[in-house]
Amino acid sequence: MIEALIKFLCAIVWFLLLSLYLTWAERKESAVMQDRVGANRANFFGFRILGLFQPLADAIKMMTKEDFTPAFSKRFLHNLAPFLSFFFVAVTISTIPFGSHLMIGGKEFRLQVIDLNVGILFVLALLALSIYGVILSGWVSNNRWTLLGGLRGSAQLISYEVALGLSLIGIIMVFPSLKFSEIVGFQSELLFGWLPKWGVFLQPLGLIIFLMAAMAESERVPFDLPEGESEIVGFFTEYGGLKYGLYMFTDFMKVLIIACLLTTLFFGGYHVPWLYADGFHFPWGGDWLLPHGIVVLFQVIMFNLKVFFFCWLQILIRWTYPRFRYDQLMDFGWKFLIPLSLFNIAATAVLMSL
Amino acid sequence: MVEIFINDSAIKVKEGTTVLKAAEKAGIHIPHICFHDAFPPEGSCRMCLVEIEGHPCLELACSTQVREGMKVYTETENVRDARKGVLEFILAEHPMDCPICDKAGECTLQDYYEQYGLFESDFLEEKERKDKKVDIGKGLILDRERCVLCTRCVRFLRDITKTGELGVFERGVRSEIGIFGDQYIDNNYAGNLVELCPVGAITDKDFRFKTRNWFLKKGASVCPLCSRGCQIFIEYHPGFARFKVPKRVYRISSRVTSRDQSQKEKGYWICDIGRYGYSYMDKDRAENIILKQKNRPAERGEAEAFLGEKIKKLIYRNKLQRMGVVLNTWLTNEELFLARKIFTLDLELEKVFFTELDTGEKDDLLLTADRTPNKKGAEEIGFEINQIEKQKLFDETELLIVFWSSPFGLGSITELLPELSKVRTKILFTPFKRKWNDAFDLVIPTLVSAEKGGSFTNIDGKVQHFDAVLSPPGEARAEWEWLVSLGKEIEVDFNSYLGMKFPYDVYKKMKDKIEFFR
Amino acid sequence: MFRLFGYFFEIIRGSVITARHFIVNLFFHTLNLFGIKTKRKGAFTIQYPEQKSEIAERHRSLHRLMKRENGKPRCVACMLCQTVCPSECIYIEAAEDPDPEIQKYPSTFLIDISRCCFCGFCVEACPEDAIRMDTGEVELAQYNKDDLMLDLDFLLS
């Protein structure tokens, strides 16, 4: 129990801290992409260090802003909505494996908060539940635009939920398990004796579908219909201060959780290619034996690097493409991604039975 | 009738008509500066030149009479050149003050330059300097540089007011308009000169520099300041988005509607009393319903209920003879009709009186002695314009309703004041905030004629309709609206007051009931 | 199918372009961070309060009213600027000048700079060259909205 609690605390702190700095990363990355400098003003006794204090300054600003509830809305529900979204996304981190085992004093610690045997379903279920925050906020704000935004949001999330689930069926077929730890374990094997058996090589189509559907889940720019900044038909139009901040934060957490899922399901999780429990065994011959602690460290670092890369990729995509129109979005989800994912399942089944 | 051709289109006009009038009838505008409908042609500006077939040179449209088969051309090359030339000569001595000229925006010269001029001047000489600010009396200021010597002003004072204060002095380039010595203009129609002058040479202190005329909006109304009921335009400022303008109404101008010969010398003018007496529309206006016992501005419904209840009580107690009403002749036909219906026919009151008429001196042109707009209307509706019999009015009276609409004078109300305390409930309908309003238990704000629709019957028996021009201040509503709801409130003849949404609905009823208004 | 491939190709190309910008700019940023001077900079940004961009000659900035030799406003209160102003942010009240050559001068001249869109129409419209927008004053933010209502004395100084 104590162990689980400590592990959860570590994981959630990692999660929240990274999400916080993801806001900074997003601002900086978009700036560099666009030949700008980006946020660099926030300082601490004159030290600016690339604007690294910016997220803290933002947080302070949001906390000190007026806590505003629109007239005729239900205060309790209005407050509840952002926390619902936040909570369901935050909990998902508990199923992600950060590394294999850490042996301390003969005792074995799994670097994963909880290894559910329905891990994938659990994550999908929680992400789906976070829709309630969107619908609730749209409805409780007592504003027809937020209601429209909320409905749009729920329609979008539910549509892409289908594609998201279907795209993972292929993965479950090739790695016959729903447990994250086992899926990662399968990926440590080698293909043809030298290629790591990562999901991306077995399920390339699945990866593309998953990436698109997941980006749609995170409600960011190419798919930012529920926010609809340019038309102010967003579900959180009536939120300000900390509660608005929570919604923003939830977005970044979703980015992070999607990067984690991508890493875990398609890119071998914490696996460094050819690194085994006792060290490297390269396929072209030659070994490099390492102590246990170093191996675990390598794994955790590798996991983080992969996650960072996918965060970077998502931000790149967010700052490159214009948004969809609503009907295009729906068409894309229902008429393209879902048939494609069904095709993927069929093709996988045929190939596997050969 | 003779048939002539203007720009090749045929038109039939009466014999003796001038080419300019004939063209106007055909819908063709021939530019003219000195010609004015009210006067015989003068022919001093040369702006109205047209080409007539068979004539060796261009002719003046304002003074050439039509002949059978005459062929007139108003837009040939020659004519346009001539107009340009005339404009160039006029402008050679014109100061081009347009930015500080009050006429700019409605100046004939400016318009014609835009339409027919648009040349670069060939004159290199310095312009001649003349007096720019000559006081000619009655608040009028003459700018001799801007004057184009059309002599409209001279002719007006000579032919219409027959006072002849202005004249043309000197000769040639040095000719100028002026008064004789220190005999300043002093007649009741001098304000018309400002409107009459085609350029900005004559301006009045009342409007001078207050605003620019393109900010103003015009609304047609009828002057209520004497029983002639001249037709006027109320020119008001609709206001700016971020700034408060000091007043709404900036000036009154005459509205020419009757062009028939009998009205000729009267139709174009209004007197100075009507022209400059507009300040009452903005000053000391009552905006809130004041119910004395509540000591705060009251709602409309509250006031109606209060009034209705007082009357109904009298009805139930069968004591209607204890109720008195004082009306006035500033009310429109519709309002007086409603008042008669309610007070005389429905309630059968005996004590219905009228306030004393505001009076003044009559003159030969327009101004009448009766300075209220609707005495004739009141008479036609069936009222007797009787003086208040104080004895009778205050005899045992419990409820007194006074309509007080005159912007001037104290009239008979000061006589009523000392006795008012004898009456238990006193109600006042008035558009103004006056010191005696405090003496009443309920003060209901009403509108002046510029803010409401209706009609007045003028001294000649002509019924003139008008619409609301200004928006009502605060809670104030027109008397007829109050009277309609009062009529419903007392529930004697409820159905008659249904469907009275606009003044004209009332007027339609009037037309059915009273021969005169048909 | 072919079109789909076209879309896909363009989408990838878009990402490649932005990614290239990212990597190239990051390279120069890193060099600059370590004090290595390069001709090319990672960003075009002007670091505003410390570094100011040059104001162009034909710029439009805060208004001012011109004076005559005797110090009185050159403005004749013709209200043309008020008329032409698309934001209705000028308000003028005129008064009679004792000098018949001038006749009219502004007794009130208000510009509500919080509404002004800096179109410069007022300058164009002025027949007296009495109003100009060449002060170079572009930092106009105030804590109080009322401070953005400029009056005659301020505009003349």
Ligand code: SF4
């Ligand atoms: S009279 Fe007409 S043309 Fe002359 S200054 Fe006035 S507006 Fe301008």
Ligand code: SF4
């Ligand atoms: S003052 Fe006006 S009306 Fe009189 S002559 Fe001159 S321009 Fe004509």
Ligand code: SF4
């Ligand atoms: S710059 Fe444009 S908006 Fe501003 S005061 Fe002048 S005319 Fe008005």
Ligand code: SF4
């Ligand atoms: S346009 Fe020029 S002269 Fe006219 S009011 Fe404006 S500033 Fe004054």
Ligand code: FES
């Ligand atoms: S209008 Fe004919 S000469 Fe002036």
